[in-house]
Amino acid sequence: MRDTSRIAVSDDEYRLINALQISPRVPWSVLGSVLGQDPVTLARHWARLERCGIAWIGAYLSGNAARASALLELSCPPSQVHAVARSLAYDKEVLTIDLTTGARDLLLTVMCEDLQELERYAIERMRLLPQVVSMRTQLVTSNRLTFDARTWRLNVLSPAEIRQLAQYQKSQSERGLAVQRKPERSERDLIASALRHDPRMSMESLARYTGMTSQRARDCLGSSLAEGDIVLRTGIARILSRTPVYAWLFIKTAAGQVPKTLKSLAAMPETRLATAIVGSCDIALAAWLKSLEDLERLKTALTQQLAIDVVDTSIVMRTPVHLHEWLNEDGLRMRDGDGAGIATLGIADPEDSD
Structure with a gap:
């Protein structure tokens, strides 16, 4: 590093x-x-x-009603995680790639024009990656029930x-x-x-x-x-944001309570993304925190105040791609022409690093 x-x-x-x-x-x-x-x-x-690469302004087309989004959770052998991330970093469908701890090795945020295109990408693209040993797809139910980091502030x-x-x-x-x-x-x-x-x-x-x-x-x-x-x-850059810990929380809530819960989550200063999903859980929450201790406090507060169940958590170790922006291993944005392109992303193999 x-x-x-x-x-x-x-x-x-x-x-x-x-x-x-x-x-x-x-x-x-x-x-x-x-x-x-x-x-x-x-x-x-x-x-x-x-x-x-400390700060930047990103521009992207929003996920309107005509678009389909999902979180793709991939598992790979430890020696293949970086190779898979490098392969996916070029894909226009991939907004963000997170290298994570816990039940998934890679967490992709994917957006396609429609559900059919999303299905093709999830099935056919992953079939070309023999290193991926398992995949779980969490469909975003409605982009209107998605609250992202455009309202996150210092x-x-x-x-x-x-x-x-x-x-x-x-x-x-x-x-x-x-x-x-x-x-x-x-x-x-x-x-x-x-x-x-x-x-x-x-x-x-x-x-x-x-x-x-x-x-x-x-x-x-x-x-x-x-x-x-x-x-x-x-x-x-997260390393300079005063909130260096990046966590994904997967949440279950009572039937009919998803919209209300999402609004409560969106109002929290830690929230980077809160979205309704169809899969093993009802809501996916991404949060930036000051410390790992704050993560435990957040989980306790959510359980007590919102009557929800945090069933799974992952810590993000690196984010080589964020909203189509390439980040280096320190989370600093790479400008066009920096280094050697994909090889300088925050996903270099250990033998390639000093």
């Missing part, structure tokens, strides 16, 4: 990351006014955070700063919702592609990238973000 002691995040940089979690495309001038800092300095800080800003940024973001959403001519799917896909290249791309650059007029690019961007068709999410 590389020495990350040289990578430090200042209090001002944590505040900057928190602000961009609330409003990922807020102009530097507006952000400077809210945070009381020079806009040029803020832009320079963000460039450093991105360059070092919580280092003052209430007044949060309020100002939320008001700015609300005004942008209202403008996007007022767009009369909604984006065609092809236009939405072009916008998403542009944002994956540069999430804070200027309107002039966005129009040039997509081949649209400036006004049409503005309308398509605003509408796609406001409607939730495209999601912008500011991420931070």
Whole structure:
């Protein structure tokens, strides 16, 4: 593992990351006014955070009603876990790959266009991996009953700063919702592609990238973000998030209580993902915690306060792929052209590591 002691995040940089979690495309001038800092300095800080892989803004198409999602739990011989992860890291269907402890070796978050495509991927793709000795599929029952980390926050800003940024973001959403001519799917896909290249791309650059007029690019961007068709999410390397422990909890609850339980779980500051599933359990919960002791406290609190049963838990050791972003073994985002591509992911075989 590389020495990350040289990578430090200042209090001002944590505040900057928190602000961009609330409003990922807020102009530097507006952000400077809210945070009381020079806009040029803020832009320079963000460039450093991105360059070092400490923080980034991801762009992805949301899981709307036309999409099918699942958690795939894979078991492999210890010597083959890294090889399987490397094979799957290229797959467009795979949003996230977690290397875990417990009853599964790999936990994949998968999204496909529909249930038929998901079935084909789960069956036919895994058939090409002889190292996989078993697979368990947990289907996500409804993307409308999924609460993800787009609302997760560092919580280092003052209430007044949060309020100002939320008001700015609300005004942008209202403008996007007022767009009369909604984006065609092809236009939405072009916008998403542009944002994956540069999430804070200027309107002039966005129009040039997509081949649209400036006004049409503005309308398509605003509408796609406001409607939730495209999601912008500011991420931070877990090792520097002040919550280094990443756990998956698999939960059973009483019949008819899943929506209510999910809303309660979504309100917890530890929650990174809470979703209803069909499988051996009713709910899958991903959480970031400060310590392993906090995991035990969380499980006790959930059992007592929500009357649920936590039937299984896994700790995530590494996450080489997160929302199509490649992370190195320290959880830092790899920029295009870093290292030797897949070989530098956090899934190198022991004999390949120093």
